[in-house]
Amino acid sequence: MRVPEITDATVRPLDQWPVGTRGVLRAVRAAGPRRRRLAELGFVPGAAVEVVGRGAGGLVVGVNADARVAIDRAGAEELWVAGHD
Template identity: 85%
Template sequence: MRIPEITETTARPLGHCPVGTRGVLHAVRAAGTRRRRLAELGFVPGAAVEVIGRGASGLVIGVNDDARVAIDRAGAEELWVVDRA
């Protein structure tokens, strides 16, 4: 079986994903303190994520099936995911 290559065209910002989307975090496009804070919350490449809900100021995300995190829209745009097959 051939494993598909992940490219920039298959990855998309988490902020563009509808509620119910499950995926794998491909890249974190934040820098410095913000990148470190996202990593502390579990947002590291390879983490399983699911969009659980949307609010006026951001998203509620499930991370690795054991945490729920609220993140603002800017943060959601810095997290790039690939849909889980």
């Protein structure tokens, strides 16, 4: 599977956004089982996401306004988001 190219400077990995940021997931840069697991958690392109909190090992993220998911830093680095307030 080919990883999508990101050419928009406003799209960054989810782990780079501060708490309170809302945005739209633009790309998942994971492959194989990890990509499938992220999709099962609701992380698919077009999903609305919000950084709800941060912990020592990762983030708590709201997905599509109906779920909160804890995700590790490596997973957050694979989720590319266009953010807005």
